[in-house]
Amino acid sequence: MSAIVYYGSVVNPVNLGTFKALPSCLLAVGPTGNIDWIAEHVGDSMVQETMAAHGYVDVEVVCLREGEFIMPGLIDTHTHASQVPNLGSGQQYELLDWLDKVTFPMESRFSDLDFAMRSYASVVRRIIDSGTTTCCYFGTIHLEGTKVLAETVHASGQRAFVGKCDMDRNSPSYYIEPSAEASISAAKAFISHVRQLPSNSDSAEPLVQPILTPRFAITCTASLLKSLGGLAASDPNLRIQTHISENPNEVAFTTSLFPECSSYADVYASFGLLRANTILAHAVHLNDEEIELVAQTKAGISHCPTSNFNLNSGVAPIGIYLDRGIKVGLGTDVSGGYSPSILSAIRNASIASKVVAMQHRGDPLKPAEFANKQLSVASLLYLATLGGAEVCNLEKSVGSFSVGKSFDALVVSVRDDAGNPAMWGLDLTSRSLGGRLEQFFFCGDDRNISRVFVQGKLIGGTAYAR
Numbered sequence: 001m002s003a004i005v006y007y008g009s010v011v012n013p014v015n016l017g018t019f020k021a022l023p024s025c026l027l028a029v030g031p032t033g034n035i036d037w038i039a040e041h042v043g044d045s046m047v048q049e050t051m052a053a054h055g056y057v058d059v060e061v062v063c064l065r066e067g068e069f070i071m072p073g074l075i076d077t078h079t080h081a082s083q084v085p086n087l088g089s090g091q092q093y094e095l096l097d098w099l100d101k102v103t104f105p106m107e108s109r110f111s112d113l114d115f116a117m118r119s120y121a122s123v124v125r126r127i128i129d130s131g132t133t134t135c136c137y138f139g140t141i142h143l144e145g146t147k148v149l150a151e152t153v154h155a156s157g158q159r160a161f162v163g164k165c166d167m168d169r170n171s172p173s174y175y176i177e178p179s180a181e182a183s184i185s186a187a188k189a190f191i192s193h194v195r196q197l198p199s200n201s202d203s204a205e206p207l208v209q210p211i212l213t214p215r216f217a218i219t220c221t222a223s224l225l226k227s228l229g230g231l232a233a234s235d236p237n238l239r240i241q242t243h244i245s246e247n248p249n250e251v252a253f254t255t256s257l258f259p260e261c262s263s264y265a266d267v268y269a270s271f272g273l274l275r276a277n278t279i280l281a282h283a284v285h286l287n288d289e290e291i292e293l294v295a296q297t298k299a300g301i302s303h304c305p306t307s308n309f310n311l312n313s314g315v316a317p318i319g320i321y322l323d324r325g326i327k328v329g330l331g332t333d334v335s336g337g338y339s340p341s342i343l344s345a346i347r348n349a350s351i352a353s354k355v356v357a358m359q360h361r362g363d364p365l366k367p368a369e370f371a372n373k374q375l376s377v378a379s380l381l382y383l384a385t386l387g388g389a390e391v392c393n394l395e396k397s398v399g400s401f402s403v404g405k406s407f408d409a410l411v412v413s414v415r416d417d418a419g420n421p422a423m424w425g426l427d428l429t430s431r432s433l434g435g436r437l438e439q440f441f442f443c444g445d446d447r448n449i450s451r452v453f454v455q456g457k458l459i460g461g462t463a464y465a466r
């Protein structure tokens, strides 16, 4: 890859309350796909001079058009690739019935490798074109089928964590692993397979990495959780993903299965599965003790508001977690969530925060920055990018733009010629860059994402030749 420079509007998250809106920014990407330098405010007449000052002579400059901007790629901290064929179906159920009646039957079909290959190819393409540059995927219990998922993601150039589900109880006879030993041995085989994918073994943070995936406490015996905890202890860099406290019936069932544990979160903590690189999906109904435990262990939370509304699970008190300093990112949780796009998670995260704020209207103000308040556009941007990167422990490499970070980015177009009628006729001349970002968040879709880059390489978007 040769070095390349992008010139035009750039949106860059800073923290939960701020982002930089830079209308005339030069952003240089070096041959390795890392950001070489950034010049935030450069008039047209100063472009060549600024490049020369950085030793960039005869380097291609891509100029963005009016109505286009660059932003960091979206990060989906929780989704189920094997549930995409179920999108938009079975939504009359709550979690445990939904798993039984809709989800396990679909996931069981991934024992068929032809079906797995066909499904995963379209799933990964669709998720990339939705602007997701880093994705945390659940596969199924099938070792071979989940290898297909990892290989498909690897071939696509997306950054991802891929997990084979561990499930050895409370699962239907047609979709369960035969024993804790079988589950662990398949998990180990999966981890080494992913680590041996081409060029994966020579990097500390390869693009595609395995992630330990106990589905949730209900489907794992104590013996399986203990072995998974042992595996995690021997491999500190191995990320862990699971579900927690999504639905009241699930919480009650979990605590009845583990009476020796003081809470749902304590189940994972007791087995050594709650740590700084654990991703906890949902966290809708955590009690104070559990919030404290999550904060102390520095685990991250994947906020999945589309799914939480869709499966009648509840509204997660994200503001409380943010005030407590807990890492939070967004998850689509397909197919509990009905959309594979993080834009849907952004919209529903905004609505969820407004629901919480309405429920607490009139409450005395607390010395809190986020609790019981609606999330701002800056906060939504942060959760969808840098917050997700923190949850994945990738914040040093992705989630925002700074020198040395990977160029994982989107070119967004809110122009009429992007072809999305929901955004036609926007008054571009009177909209600030921040205003365009907000309109993209709430009215945009795949048609407004023209280019998707991971590590500097074009891997998707409407301008991607396929």
Ligand SMILES: O=c1[nH]c(=O)c2nc[nH]c2[nH]1
Binding pocket: 080, 095, 099, 103, 215, 216, 243, 246, 307, 333, 336
């Ligand atoms: O939203 C969810 N989707 C799932 O597949 C699942 N499994 C356990 N808990 C879950 N929650």
Ligand SMILES: [Zn+2]
Binding pocket: 078, 079, 080, 243, 281, 333, 336
């Ligand atoms: Zn899930």
